[in-house]
Amino acid sequence: MGTLKNATSTPIQIEFRDVTKTYGPVAVIKNMSLSIRSGEFLTLLGPSGSGKTTALMLLAGFVVPTSGDILVSGKSVADVPSHRRDQGMLFQSYALFPHLTVRRNLEFPLETRGINAAERARRVDRMLQRVHLQDFDNRMPSQLSGGQQQRVALARALVADPPILLLDEPLGALDRNLREHMQHEIKSLHREFGKTTICVTHDQEEALTLSDRIVVMRGGQIEQVDSPELLYDRPATRFVANFLGEANFIDKAGFEVEVDAAPPSGTLPMIRPERVAIMEIGAIPNSDDLRQVISGTVQDVIYAGPLRRYVVRVAESTFVVREHVVSGQPIFRPHDKVQLHWLRSDVRFVAA
Numbered sequence: 019m020g021t022l023k024n025a026t027s028t029p030i031q032i033e034f035r036d037v038t039k040t041y042g043p044v045a046v047i048k049n050m051s052l053s054i055r056s057g058e059f060l061t062l063l064g065p066s067g068s069g070k071t072t073a074l075m076l077l078a079g080f081v082v083p084t085s086g087d088i089l090v091s092g093k094s095v096a097d098v099p100s101h102r103r104d105q106g107m108l109f110q111s112y113a114l115f116p117h118l119t120v121r122r123n124l125e126f127p128l129e130t131r132g133i134n135a136a137e138r139a140r141r142v143d144r145m146l147q148r149v150h151l152q153d154f155d156n157r158m159p160s161q162l163s164g165g166q167q168q169r170v171a172l173a174r175a176l177v178a179d180p181p182i183l184l185l186d187e188p189l190g191a192l193d194r195n196l197r198e199h200m201q202h203e204i205k206s207l208h209r210e211f212g213k214t215t216i217c218v219t220h221d222q223e224e225a226l227t228l229s230d231r232i233v234v235m236r237g238g239q240i241e242q243v244d245s246p247e248l249l250y251d252r253p254a255t256r257f258v259a260n261f262l263g264e265a266n267f268i269d270k271a272g273f274e275v276e277v278d279a280a281p282p283s284g285t286l287p288m289i290r291p292e293r294v295a296i297m298e299i300g301a302i303p304n305s306d307d308l309r310q311v312i313s314g315t316v317q318d319v320i321y322a323g324p325l326r327r328y329v330v331r332v333a334e335s336t337f338v339v340r341e342h343v344v345s346g347q348p349i350f351r352p353h354d355k356v357q358l359h360w361l362r363s364d365v366r367f368v369a370a
């Protein structure tokens with residue numbers, strides 16, 4: 019994040035050119051074209067079966083495209099076997115070698131690159147220090163916690179200093195606290211080493227936190243590619259709006275949506291729950307901006323720590339409202355009549 023200040027002047031390092039992968043009659047990747055810049059942290063996000071892992075496997079060289087080409091630094095890698103591609107990998111299916119110590123695990127990628135013993139020791143020591151595991155070098159993987167194993171795996175992916183890092187669900191097996199810790203670790207390693215990083219996840223929060231750009235995949239195709247901010251704030255489709263957070267689609271509203279300019283034709287109005295405010299009947303929004311005000315009935319209210327989440331029935335539609343809890347705020351109960359209001363400029367239009 020923030021690592022690509024001069025994004026347009028940074029060279030393209032990886033390019034998918036019209037890549038298709040079929041298994042029998044089924045295309046699991048369809049005409050995928052994508053350019054990834056040097057130093058970028060790019061996440062492939064999507065539901066199960068959308069083709070994220072296959073896309074990463076194609077780049078890793080474990081899966082061969084049926085058609086199209088993948089270029090790294092401007093050259094096709096079609097004929098380069100996986101072990102000759104200069105990339106570090108953290109894959110679920112590429113776990114630590116259980117019969118090797120932490121040190122030997124880290125030495126492995128250096129050995130395959132023909133690096134001598136003294137240099138191997140130096141690099142392994144430095145990397146173990148970097149991930150704060152210098153005292154664990156003679157342990158076996160089974161003698162480490164899940165988080166420590168994951169840090170060793172990250173260190174192993176980085177130790178040979180590859181220009182590209184591939185991460186497949188890197189935090190998948192960790193509990194919530196450890197995940198946050200590892201997110202920070204991955205982010206700080208990315209800042210420090212500047213590797214072009216391609217990460218697969220189905221976790222939206224992880225994608226939003228880590229990435230410079232997110233590729234949302236659906237049915238083997240790219241649905242949208244954008245920065246986390248733009249994907250959340252300007253989703254192009256209903257699918258993206260739904261996949262990244264919660265959205266109120268105003269499709270069977272029973273009232274007119276007020277907008278400042280004519281909405282793009284054939285698109286669906288949408289507003290995020292945190293952009294909708296709730297107030298008593300008869301109250302007036304404390305703002306001069308152009309707001310739409312509608313009345314409805316509270317169906318449900320849920321407390322979630324610092325947030326309160328209302329479900330409100332308005333004509334034919336149901337609205338979710340998410341508000342930050344502050345002192346002195348009115349609290350509404352199911353069956354209460356209320357008003358909802360929002361800035362007209364906060365309404366978005368997405369392809370249905």
Ligand SMILES: Nc1ncnc2c1ncn2[C@@H]1O[C@H](COP(=O)(O)OP(=O)(O)OP(=O)(O)O)[C@@H](O)[C@H]1O
Nearest residue numbers: 041046064065066067068069070071072073218220
């Ligand atoms: N070797 C294979 N043979 C046949 N079909 C496959 C093979 N590998 C993957 N698929 C199919 O391709 C589709 C995409 O799989 P992929 O693993 O890329 O999805 P994904 O988005 O990573 O999903 P998940 O989050 O569940 O891992 C799935 O429908 C899967 O069943």
